[in-house]
Amino acid sequence: MTEILIISHSKDIAEGTRALISQMAKDTVIQASGGMDGGIGTSVDQINDMLDQVQEDTICFYDIGSSKMNLEMAVEMYDGNHTLHISEAPIVEGSFLAAVENSVGTETTQILEKLQEMKK
Amino acid sequence: MTEILIISHSKDIAEGTRALISQMAKDTVIQASGGMDGGIGTSVDQINDMLDQVQEDTICFYDIGSSKMNLEMAVEMYDGNHTLHISEAPIVEGSFLAAVENSVGTETTQILEKLQEMKK
């Protein structure tokens, strides 16, 4: 089953989004990470650490600009066996939709289509 | 200058979004609140408390379904002198855009137009 990965500039946004989602999508694996040095920021490392744990194809969400760059870079460097999708959907609402759809068994391609209708 | 109000199901999302935004929009007034009883939820009270503090026209952001209902209700019951806009834009990315645009002096109507291009 598809997994969800969340990278935010803020640890709080990452944690809060995970909590919000997991309430409704208990069987979906969600990894979330954010922040830098106790403040706002992201790093490729955090993403790499999450990618190391990935066990299935994964949809990845980011919040603003530079986390996207880090995410793209980490995905480019990834040499594992799973397909990684970077979604441009809003981090909270997009990952929520994806996780819930995923937990009710919606196909990944269909989830990705739904996410594409969102715009941030 | 227009103010920003954020209501989330998660205290962490609310706090994190505020932190992310205020870094770049230092002079924009941002109120953010979320969570219920230490967990996930929202209540009209939290929103009313924030609306009591509003000093200017305000753009309000919510995350998912029931926080919208609470927000609509609070806005309907509001009897202050300022105009309250409920935005359907994504909570993190929408409030970020609005705050930054606001802090560089973009007109509120133009900000609202930009927000309308977003979709969650």
Next chain:
Amino acid sequence: MNGDKLLEKMHGLKSVFDEKESELTGLDREIGDGDHGVNMKRGFSAVHEKVSGGTAPEVLKQTGMTLMSSIGGASGPLYGFSFVKMSDVAKEDIDKENLMEMLDVFADTVASKGKVEGGEKTMYDVISKSAELLKESGALKLDDLQALAQETEDMIATKGRAAYFKEQSKGTIDPGAQSAVYIIHALGEGME
């Protein structure tokens, strides 16, 4: 039914929801986020603690305000605002006819706030049929109300969190429809 009697009923709902917590949470775990039991329990515990009396309309209004503040889910504004609105039409001494009026307001408020209609698998499916039930059967019996909630079992949810479950929302009674059974039953008790 005067304010005192109504207050007693509202306070009594605390123990009802204490008892039904796991039932409601169980339903919400199937087609929601699994908090409806906790939400309703928290809401009516707060009512028990904070609503201390007055005329019937006053008790309704205080109950509504308290529910809005304390439930914490979608059902909070829906139930809360409905009680506030019912206080506008309630008499100091509520009779059967007045209760029908109140139930109509209850349904209208949920419809407008929830942007919901019948058949969408929500609390509205119970609330909207209860005035009719009272009119036709002369009472709000638990079994009859439960039958209304039961009708939501085969529905596919199109509002609220359950809507994410689409076809899979079939087979579970809507949690809000179930909690509405207890609230409306309490309102109607002793009015036969």
Next chain:
Amino acid sequence: MNGDKLLEKMHGLKSVFDEKESELTGLDREIGDGDHGVNMKRGFSAVHEKVSGGTAPEVLKQTGMTLMSSIGGASGPLYGFSFVKMSDVAKEDIDKENLMEMLDVFADTVASKGKVEGGEKTMYDVISKSAELLKESGALKLDDLQALAQETEDMIATKGRAAYFKEQSKGTIDPGAQSAVYIIHALGEGME
């Protein structure tokens, strides 16, 4: 320039960014989120602490990996990945010509990762012109590099956080362009 010499330069950038922290932060406060000074300081403190030696390509690669992990802003992946990419073309003993090659790779990497071109008011405006500068003037003098950064002052930002400031981004040197001056100056020192 061998690995030892390069390491010395990379370690030396720690004190440069310690000293320039408030300058860079000041610029980023005008047209960004005010963290570029802290970011660069954190990045090169980590390099000082963690990069301990090897051949020139090894030092570049370690520096890049460390910057990627520790800077924490948009400049992290841009500088970090650029150093990693430069390590692919760097010789064990870097001469002027090899440095030109490296600077071209630096520019190409930023262009592709940042999806940026010249005139967008970013670090790219300094980086992309530095190979040319080295070729033409035979050196990477601080004044000449600073003149490149200075050119960004009148530009309107269309990439990164500064883009949100639109016309108001005019009048401030791009923070990344300014930090690029120090990095490229360090790379070029003693190579005249």
